[in-house]
Each structure stands twice: as structure tokens, then as C-alpha cells.
Amino acid sequence: MKILVCVRQGLDGEINPFDACAYEEALRVKNAEVILLSMAPPAAKGFLLNLTRLGAQKAILLSDLAFAGADTVATAYTLSLAVKKINPDLIFCGRQTLVGDTAQTGIMLSVYANTSLITNVMHIDEIGKSVTCTTRDAGRQTVQMPALLTIERINNLRLPSILSKEGTIEVWGACDIGADREKCGLRGSPTRVLKTFENEAGKRKCKFISFSQLESAVADALKKNREKVKPEACGSAKLAKVCTVGEAPMHFAKTVSDNIIVLPFLTAEALAEKIAELKPxxxxxxxxxxxxxxxxxxxxxxxxxxxxxxxxxxTDGKKLIMYRPALSGSIIAEIESLTFPAMATVRTTVNSADIIVAAGWGAREHIEKVKALAKKLGADMAATRKAVDNNILPYDLQVGLTGKTVSPPVYIAVGVSGAVHHIAGMRRSGTVIAINSDKNAQIFDYADYGIIADIKEVLND
Ligand SMILES: Cc1cc2nc3c(=O)[nH]c(=O)nc-3n(C[C@H](O)[C@H](O)[C@H](O)COP(=O)(O)OP(=O)(O)OC[C@H]3O[C@@H](n4cnc5c(N)ncnc54)[C@H](O)[C@@H]3O)c2cc1C
Structure with a gap:
């Protein structure tokens, strides 16, 4: 069994956290030959060799000036050529990188490498002639080999022992993998970042209230949400035809076109045919x-x-300009597509309840009381990573950069400090209410209402 693990070095020099989980999962498969694959500048050699000390027999570094500046399409194309040369039974990728934050490369790689695909893997149940996994959102799935799995943050990467030895490394350039230079790097990338600017979104003017005013603040917020006007178009020029897949992106579509066709969720092949036919x-x-x-x-x-x-x-009536948060949400990138039609996923809400109560590390000793508050308000629960990592609440409740994104009408953060990684997952909530004993907690910069209080004192039985 040959398992190829795609890894990327983060801005902090460490392995991307999701890739670390993919690597750990591969190392846990019995009798597997594990090979690491990364596309990066030559300086990443040391990073990869260091990782081989954990158990991978070999690392392949794809490095060539022609690969520089690649977006997800060009990256997946380039990786796929290496995959064809290595011919693994399984490919493990982290769900997403924190740098790119798109969760696209693994999925695109499975198309170019012509493998089966399971995304958002929470547990690998069985590997044989086929592979069966439990996924985060789609239950248990079985696919034929060769298969590519995108792995959630489900484990901790082991540490090297002092006796562990480095594996070997090979550096492959464009010629080694037979790459078409027109399809690699910036030249092969159909998206362009036009500019970036600081992201001020999510910062709010906080009004401090007492805990006894919480329920009326929630009721007001829900009322305001019902009366909320839908987003207006940013200019008078509109695109002639826009398609959406499902209804969820509708209010984004309305800001750039008056002619919107809603497509049903079909297979990727059927949707590709529809797009060729409709030419939106x-x-x-x-x-x-x-x-x-x-x-x-x-x-x-x-x-x-x-x-x-x-x-x-x-839009200016001819092309679509897309704005997205990048680098943990600290900047906004303005992006255009050089291909037609322009394609974008838009941040739509994934929660069903109107209210979410998120528990942070500060709520660790009072979690039952926080749950009772959520029940009383008819709210769903959420958690910070620190609460999840310490087994206070399960991972599927984690909101943030390495969890999920939510945008309910009301988000109540209890004992949450407001770290940038958490804010990235909830900044688009309607009204944010924060309960924290520290009046200087950063969460108050992102809250409409603040309650400075000790949970122990306000959430009593
Ligand atoms: C690469 C990376 C990715 C990450 N991804 C995520 C992510 O997806 N989601 C996420 O949440 N984090 C993520 N983190 C972690 C993040 O940086 C923070 O460490 C985490 O969000 C902090 O969790 P917290 O607010 O629960 O805990 P803390 O930062 O410890 O804050 C606890 C808060 O509770 C308050 N408090 C304490 N006791 C009480 C009390 N009795 N009553 C009232 N208030 C009290 C404190 O004043 C404090 O503000 C990530 C970090 C990294 C490096």
C-alpha cells in the first residue's frame, strides 16, 4: 500500500495543521509506504526532510520557477503530474491550508489525477480494495481505490524520537514531471489577485449591558434581523446572466444581475454540461x-x-470582481477570474438555528449552565478550539479558521477571548453578544453588546 501525503509549510514554518492530521493518519495505516509531496521553493527541502523523521520513507519536492504564483487550479494540475509518476493507492490531503484557506486543491487534484474522492474525513473506517470513511457532513462513504481523502483536524501529529532517522528527498522540476509550462504557476492560474487591503469587517461598536438585559437584547436582535433589508447592488451595471447552484447564493447573485437561473444540485459532470449549454x-x-x-x-x-x-x-457589467478574506481574515483580497464564466463560492450560513451560543475556555467549569442557557433560548451550541482541544465540546461544534463558519442572526460568545482564528468563523453573524469577565477582552471589539461578568455569578441554577 503506497500512500502519498500532500503537505504545505505554513507562514509560521510549521506543517499546515490539516496536513499534519493527514500525515498522522497515513502513518497509522499498517504496512503502508508513506511518501510526502509538496510544491514549494527549494528552501522547503529542510522542512520536508525533518518531516520524514516521523516515518515517511521519502519526500518529493516539486520546485521550479515555472510553478511560482500558482492558484488552486495550477497547483492541482502540477501535483497531479507527480501523482501520476508516483502512482499511489491513496492520496491524503489536509482539508485546507490556512494560507490559501480555499479547501479546493485536494478536490481539484482528485479530478486531474482521476481518483475517487472522499472529502472532510473524520475517521478512516476500513482500507482494502475500497476505502470507507466517516465524513463530517455526509455520513459514511465507500469509494474504489485509488482514492484521495481530504482530512479534517482529527488527531495530533506524533513527535520525532531522538533516534529517528531522516528519509530521502527528491526534487522534481517541470521537465521531470512533463509539465506544460502554460498550465503551471501564475501563467496557468485562471484567477488573479488585483489588490489586498486591511479587513475591518466584523469590528463593531460595543454597547455594554447587564446580564438581566440579555434576553431583551436577543429579542431585539431577532426582530431587527427579520426587518433587515437585503444587500443592495453595488452599482447600476449588471451582468447579463448569472447561475446559482441551489438557492443559497441568491442574495449575492441579486447584487450583480437581474437575470438569475437557479440550477439544482446535479453531479459535477452534469453541472459542467449545463454551464457549457447556458453560458452564464x-x-x-x-x-x-x-x-x-x-x-x-x-x-x-x-x-x-x-x-x-x-x-x-x-461588477462593471462585463466582469465579476470578487472579494474574499485571506490570511486568517486579516486582509481582504480583490480577485478577478481570467476564465469564463467567473466562478465563486459565497459565504452563506451553515447553521439552522437563529441563535448560537458559543462556549470558550472561560466557560469550561460551567458548561452545563451554558448548555442550559442555549436550551432556554432555543439556540445551537458552538465552541472555540481551546474548548474542543480540551474535550469540553466536540470538534463538529468548533467555529473558526480550522472549524466551521457560521453567521446566525444572534451569536452569543460565553467565555471566548476573541482570537482572530475564532473571529474568522463568526464575524458575519447578525448581532454578537459577548459575556466575559475581562473588560479588555478582544471579543468586545467584535460584539454589539457586551456583558462584563463572571459566568459563575450570572449563570446560576
Ligand atoms: C493555526 C490556528 C488555527 C486556529 N483555529 C481556531 C479555530 O478554528 N477556532 C478557534 O476558536 N480557535 C482557533 N485557534 C485558537 C485561537 O487562536 C485561540 O487560542 C482560541 O480561540 C482561544 O479560545 P478561547 O477564547 O476559548 O480561550 P481563551 O483565549 O483562553 O479565552 C478564554 C476567555 O474566557 C474569559 N473567562 C475566563 N473565565 C471566565 C469566567 N469565569 N467568566 C467569564 N469569562 C471568563 C477570559 O477572560 C478569556 O477572555 C487557532 C489557532 C491557531 C494557531
């Missing part, structure tokens, strides 16, 4: 797991640019 100016998808998977598959099949997680769209 833009194709928009929601941010649920199926939309993310299908959009990346369709983009790879048609060689189209795909901008992930857009929070705003604009």
Missing part, C-alpha cells in the same frame, strides 16, 4: 460542503478559476 457570465455556489466539493470539481473539469468564500461581489 458568472456561476455562484454556497458554502455548504457539497457546494464546495462540486464547485472545485467543476472548476478542475472545465479549467475555470474559482474564488472561495467571497463576502462581496461587484
Amino acid at each position: 457570465d458568472a456561476l455562484l455556489w454556497g458554502s455548504d460542503w457539497l457546494s464546495k466539493k462540486l464547485s472545485a470539481q467543476v472548476a478542475a473539469m472545465l479549467g475555470l478559476g474559482l474564488c472561495a468564500d467571497c463576502t462581496r461581489l461587484e
Whole structure:
């Protein structure tokens, strides 16, 4: 059994957290030959060799000037050529990188490498002639080998022992994998970042209230949400025809076109045919797991640019300009697609309840009381990573950069400090209410209402 693990070095020099989980899962498969694959500048050699000390027999570094500046389509194309040369039984990728934050490359790679695909893997149940996994959103799935799995943050990567030895490394350039230079790097990338600017979104003016005013603040917020006006178009020029897959991206579509066709969720092949037939100016998808998977598959099949997680769209009547948060949400990137139709997933809500109560580390000793508050308000629960990592609440409740994105009408953060990684997953909520004993907690910068209080004192029986 040969398992290829795709890894990327983060801005902090460490392995991307999701790739670390993919690597650990591969190392746990008995009698497997594990090979690491990364596309990066030559300086990443040391990073990869260091990782081989954990158990991979070999690392392959794809490094060539022709690969520089690649978006997800060009990256997946380049990786796929290495995959064809290595010919693994299984490919493991992290769900997403924190740098790119698109969750597209693994899915696109499965199209170019012609493998089966299971996304958002929470547990690998069985590997034989086929592979069966439990997924985050789509239950148990079985597919034939060779298969590509995108792995959630489900384990901790082991540490090297002092006796562990380095494996070997090979550096492959464009010629070694027979790459068409026109399809690699910036030249082969159908999306372009036009500019970036600081992301001020999510910051709010906090009004401090007492705990006894919580329920009336929630009721007001829900009322305001019902009266909320839908987003207005950013200019008078509109695109002639926009398609959406499902209804979820509708209010984004309306900001850039008056002629919107809603397509049903079909297979990626059937959707690709529909797009060729309808020739829309833009194709928009929601941010649920199926939309993310299908959009990346369709983009790879048609060689189209795909901008992930857009929070705003604009048009001059001819082309679509897409805006998305990047680098943990600290900046906003303005992006255009060089291919037609432009494709984007837009940040739509994935929660069903009107209210979410999120528990942070500060709520660890009072979690039953926080749950009771959520029940009383008819709210869903959520958690910070620190609460999840310490087994206070399960991972599927984690909101943030390495969890899920939610945008309910009301988000109540209890004992949450407001780290940028958490804010990235909830900044688009309607009204944010924070309960924290520290009046200087950063969460108050992102809250409409603040309650400075000790949970122990306000959430009593
Ligand atoms: C690469 C990376 C990815 C990450 N991804 C995520 C992610 O997806 N989601 C996420 O949430 N985090 C993520 N993190 C972690 C993030 O940086 C923070 O460490 C985490 O969000 C902090 O969780 P917290 O707010 O629960 O805990 P803390 O930062 O410890 O804050 C606890 C808060 O509770 C308050 N408090 C304590 N006791 C009480 C009390 N009795 N009553 C009232 N208030 C009290 C404190 O004042 C404090 O503000 C990530 C980090 C990294 C490096």
C-alpha cells in the first residue's frame, strides 16, 4: 500500500495543521509506504526532510520557477503530474491550508489525477480494495481505490524520537514531471489577485449591558434581523446572466444581475454540461460542503478559476470582481477570474438555528449552565478550539479558521477571548453578544453588546 501525503509549510514554518492530521493518519495505516509531496521553493527541502523523521520513507519536492504564483487550479494540475509518476493507492490531503484557506486543491487534484474522492474525513473506517470513511457532513462513504481523502483536524501529529532517522528527498522540476509550462504557476492560474487591503469587517461598536438585559437584547436582535433589508447592488451595471447552484447564493447573485437561473444540485459532470449549454457570465455556489466539493470539481473539469468564500461581489457589467478574506481574515483580497464564466463560492450560513451560543475556555467549569442557557433560548451550541482541544465540546461544534463558519442572526460568545482564528468563523453573524469577565477582552471589539461578568455569578441554577 503506497500512500502519498500532500503537505504545505505554513507562514509560521510549521506543517499546515490539516496536513499534519493527514500525515498522522497515513502513518497509522499498517504496512503502508508513506511518501510526502509538496510544491514549494527549494528552501522547503529542510522542512520536508525533518518531516520524514516521523516515518515517511521519502519526500518529493516539486520546485521550479515555472510553478511560482500558482492558484488552486495550477497547483492541482502540477501535483497531479507527480501523482501520476508516483502512482499511489491513496492520496491524503489536509482539508485546507490556512494560507490559501480555499479547501479546493485536494478536490481539484482528485479530478486531474482521476481518483475517487472522499472529502472532510473524520475517521478512516476500513482500507482494502475500497476505502470507507466517516465524513463530517455526509455520513459514511465507500469509494474504489485509488482514492484521495481530504482530512479534517482529527488527531495530533506524533513527535520525532531522538533516534529517528531522516528519509530521502527528491526534487522534481517541470521537465521531470512533463509539465506544460502554460498550465503551471501564475501563467496557468485562471484567477488573479488585483489588490489586498486591511479587513475591518466584523469590528463593531460595543454597547455594554447587564446580564438581566440579555434576553431583551436577543429579542431585539431577532426582530431587527427579520426587518433587515437585503444587500443592495453595488452599482447600476449588471451582468447579463448569472447561475446559482441551489438557492443559497441568491442574495449575492441579486447584487450583480437581474437575470438569475437557479440550477439544482446535479453531479459535477452534469453541472459542467449545463454551464457549457447556458453560458452564464458568472456561476455562484454556497458554502455548504457539497457546494464546495462540486464547485472545485467543476472548476478542475472545465479549467475555470474559482474564488472561495467571497463576502462581496461587484461588477462593471462585463466582469465579476470578487472579494474574499485571506490570511486568517486579516486582509481582504480583490480577485478577478481570467476564465469564463467567473466562478465563486459565497459565504452563506451553515447553521439552522437563529441563535448560537458559543462556549470558550472561560466557560469550561460551567458548561452545563451554558448548555442550559442555549436550551432556554432555543439556540445551537458552538465552541472555540481551546474548548474542543480540551474535550469540553466536540470538534463538529468548533467555529473558526480550522472549524466551521457560521453567521446566525444572534451569536452569543460565553467565555471566548476573541482570537482572530475564532473571529474568522463568526464575524458575519447578525448581532454578537459577548459575556466575559475581562473588560479588555478582544471579543468586545467584535460584539454589539457586551456583558462584563463572571459566568459563575450570572449563570446560576
Ligand atoms: C493555526 C490556528 C488555527 C486556529 N483555529 C481556531 C479555530 O478554528 N477556532 C478557534 O476558536 N480557535 C482557533 N485557534 C485558537 C485561537 O487562536 C485561540 O487560542 C482560541 O480561540 C482561544 O479560545 P478561547 O477564547 O476559548 O480561550 P481563551 O483565549 O483562553 O479565552 C478564554 C476567555 O474566557 C474569559 N473567562 C475566563 N473565565 C471566565 C469566567 N469565569 N467568566 C467569564 N469569562 C471568563 C477570559 O477572560 C478569556 O477572555 C487557532 C489557532 C491557531 C494557531
